[in-house]
Amino acid sequence: MGAIEVEGLTIxxxxxxxxxxxxxxxxxxxxxxxxxxxGAGKTTTLELIEGxxxxxxxxxxxxxxxxxxxxxALLRRVGVQLQASxxxxxxxxxxxxxxxxxxxxxxxxxxxxxxxxxxxxxxxxTPVEKLSGGQAQRLSIACALxxxxxxxxxxEPTAALDPQARRNLWDLIAGLQTSGRxxxxxxxxxxxxxxxxxxxxxxxxxxILQLDTPAALVRGLDAPVRISVxxxxxxxxxxxxxxxVDEVAEGTGLVLTTRRPADVLTRLAADHRLDGLQVRxxxxxxxxxxxxxxxxxx
Amino acid sequence: xxxxxxxxxxxxKGFWRDKASVFFALVFPLMFLVLFGAIFNDTDASKSxxxxxxxxxxxxxxxxxxxxxxxxxxxxxxLSREEALEEVxxxxxxxxxxxxxxxxxxxxxxxxxxxxxxxxxxxxxxxxAANTAVLTTQAGAxxxxxxxxxxxxxxxxxxxDYVTPGLLGWAIAMSAAFGAAATLQGWRQSxxxxxxxxxxxxxxxxxxxRVVVTLAIALVQTAVFLGLGTAFFGLTLAGNWWMAVxxxxxxxxxxxxxxxxAGAVTKSVEGAVNMANFLVLPMAFLSxxxxxLDEAPGWLRSIxxxxxxxxxxxxxxxxxxRGEGAAAVLWPVVIMLGFALVLTAxxxxxxxxxx
Numbered sequence: 001m002g003a004i005e006v007e008g009l010t011i012x013x014x015x016x017x018x019x020x021x022x023x024x025x026x027x028x029x030x031x032x033x034x035x036x037x038x039g040a041g042k043t044t045t046l047e048l049i050e051g052x053x054x055x056x057x058x059x060x061x062x063x064x065x066x067x068x069x070x071x072x073a074l075l076r077r078v079g080v081q082l083q084a085s086x087x088x089x090x091x092x093x094x095x096x097x098x099x100x101x102x103x104x105x106x107x108x109x110x111x112x113x114x115x116x117x118x119x120x121x122x123x124x125x126t127p128v129e130k131l132s133g134g135q136a137q138r139l140s141i142a143c144a145l146x147x148x149x150x151x152x153x154x155x156e157p158t159a160a161l162d163p164q165a166r167r168n169l170w171d172l173i174a175g176l177q178t179s180g181r182x183x184x185x186x187x188x189x190x191x192x193x194x195x196x197x198x199x200x201x202x203x204x205x206x207x208i209l210q211l212d213t214p215a216a217l218v219r220g221l222d223a224p225v226r227i228s229v230x231x232x233x234x235x236x237x238x239x240x241x242x243x244x245v246d247e248v249a250e251g252t253g254l255v256l257t258t259r260r261p262a263d264v265l266t267r268l269a270a271d272h273r274l275d276g277l278q279v280r281x282x283x284x285x286x287x288x289x290x291x292x293x294x295x296x297x298x
Numbered sequence: 299x300x301x302x303x304x305x306x307x308x309x310x311k312g313f314w315r316d317k318a319s320v321f322f323a324l325v326f327p328l329m330f331l332v333l334f335g336a337i338f339n340d341t342d343a344s345k346s347x348x349x350x351x352x353x354x355x356x357x358x359x360x361x362x363x364x365x366x367x368x369x370x371x372x373x374x375x376x377l378s379r380e381e382a383l384e385e386v387x388x389x390x391x392x393x394x395x396x397x398x399x400x401x402x403x404x405x406x407x408x409x410x411x412x413x414x415x416x417x418x419x420x421x422x423x424x425x426x427a428a429n430t431a432v433l434t435t436q437a438g439a440x441x442x443x444x445x446x447x448x449x450x451x452x453x454x455x456x457x458x459d460y461v462t463p464g465l466l467g468w469a470i471a472m473s474a475a476f477g478a479a480a481t482l483q484g485w486r487q488s489x490x491x492x493x494x495x496x497x498x499x500x501x502x503x504x505x506x507x508r509v510v511v512t513l514a515i516a517l518v519q520t521a522v523f524l525g526l527g528t529a530f531f532g533l534t535l536a537g538n539w540w541m542a543v544x545x546x547x548x549x550x551x552x553x554x555x556x557x558x559x560a561g562a563v564t565k566s567v568e569g570a571v572n573m574a575n576f577l578v579l580p581m582a583f584l585s586x587x588x589x590x591l592d593e594a595p596g597w598l599r600s601i602x603x604x605x606x607x608x609x610x611x612x613x614x615x616x617x618x619x620r621g622e623g624a625a626a627v628l629w630p631v632v633i634m635l636g637f638a639l640v641l642t643a644x645x646x647x648x649x650x651x652x653x
Contacts, residue, residue: 078496085352086492103498
């Protein structure tokens with residue numbers, strides 16, 4: 001039995017189908033990512049699974065039970081971090097966490113431990129309004145975890161964070177999984193999904209377009225490798241003549257596109273033309289863009 | 299109970315640490331009380347305001363030192379009998395003096411007992427002095443002047459007695475409505491409401507905690523108002539003043555429901571607070587919170603009867619000042635609870651999770 005079983009989930013608002021026949025399963029102990037551009041239906045899907053909304057059709061089982069009607073016994077086993085910073089106004093970080101601890105009937109000491117674990121011990125007496133973006137995110141994750149849930153939902157936990165704060169949070173999230181929890185997160189950062197997730201579902205316009213491990217998705221794209229060569233290393237004609245090169249683009253230096261990178265690199269190495277060379281293989285981002293298109297969306 | 303306590307403490311701390319909400323709940327209405335108290339409560343004025351009805355020969359005949367002493371004590375003006383009694387009735391003059399033959403009649407109201415007693419006793423002293431003067435020259439004669447007091451029917455209350463119930467009603471309406479509106483909007487915006495939905499306590503615990511905190515704030519407002527009013531502004535409470543407590547409780551529920559409605563139909567915290575203001579401020583004016591409605595045209599008074607605050611103000615006045623009993627509380631309580639139910643139902647119907 002999976003920790004989460006979603007079957008044919010659909011919800012419509014007027015003429016738009018926000019979530020369209022979504023089905024997937026998340027195994028116990030898995031870290032599952034929901035990816036998609038803004039407005040793809042990630043948050044709505046998550047809210048349907050959490051039981052905050054009722055779908056027009058479809059079913060959800062969380063740890064074997066239905067999330068609706070509201071079931072306090074189930075809610076005790078589930079931890080949720082919502083997109084916005086859902087805090088009580090004017091409380092300090094410690095008071096915030098202790099309040100949630102009491103709502104879940106967990107000892108206050110556990111709240112203080114979590115404050116330590118998410119690295120906010122020094123900010124214990126700071127009002128939530130004065131925390132930085134990263135600190136607030138860590139606090140809201142701690143609030144979701146204070147009752148030691150088996151299943152955790154994180155909605156865009158690293159949105160609007162600087163690179164340091166993001167990597168800091170990655171460590172925290174990866175650490176949660178090692179203690180055997182099932183985690184579902186949404187994100188629109190592909191690198192994040194690639195690093196953290198066991199499997200990802202790529203969503204757009206309310207539908208799941210692909211669902212697999214990040215590595216399998218990238219392999220499936222069968223994208224060529226791009227090799228950038230620094231200016232002056234070789235001419236465009238020389239490059240085009242190399243065995244295995246499909247295409248040559250000129251910019252600052254040259255970009256060679258190939259599906260046989262080993263042959264091309266061996267040739268360049270033999271000719272001592274490796275200075276300033278960069279190799280870029282396809283990433284999850286390429287998969288994502290191939291699936292969802294490149295046109296700008298607000 | 300633990301979850302309830304945690305929520306109540308969190309909400310109370312949020313209120314207490316927000317300078318603006320404390321200011322608007324406690325300090326701001328008290329500023330009005332102090333202001334009205336200072337403007338209208340000049341009982342320390344050195345001279346009594348005495349209206350003379352037509353010609354009072356007794357006063358006109360005072361001479362020398364007696365004349366000076368009289369002028370030191372009284373600020374006088376002459377009016378017709380009808381006008382003079384009207385002035386007294388409205389509290390614009392402390393007393394009116396009338397002479398018929400050798401009898402001097404003082405007209406005063408029962409409202410300001412101190413001022414009336416002082417006026418009467420000072421006038422009595424002058425009458426005695428005049429009698430003594432006559433008796434020393436004509437030994438054995440009857441005292442010529444007699445002082446008679448007559449109470450004019452009380453038409454106006456002391457200003458402080460009038461303004462306290464109304465201002466208190468306004469203060470309670472304001473903080474209950476603003477509190478509910480801002481909480482509903484703020485918690486929806488921050489998704490705290492959603493987050494609490496996913497915590498394992500029942501919804502009634504969340505609502506109950508918010509209601510209990512608002513009730514506690516309203517009762518503190520009441521205590522502060524009545525305490526400061528009696529201590530510093532000469533507010534005199536009738537024996538049944540404690541019946542204001544159920545009124546305050548029901549009023550708070552009613553205005554919280556109004557705040558919920560404001561929170562449900564708006565899309566931001568600022569919008570919700572503005573909407574609450576838009577509902578409460580005109581209602582306060584129409585309910586006689588700031589000035590008496592006695593002079594208002596009939597249609598305005600009819601409209602005011604549709605305002606729950608009007609019923610709260612009137613009932614608080616009845617039990618706290620006029621000394622009426624439980625009968626004065628019953629209907630206002632029913633009306634306010636009715637408003638609370640209807641407004642909450644409408645708010646629940648209009649509430650949307652998404653903005």
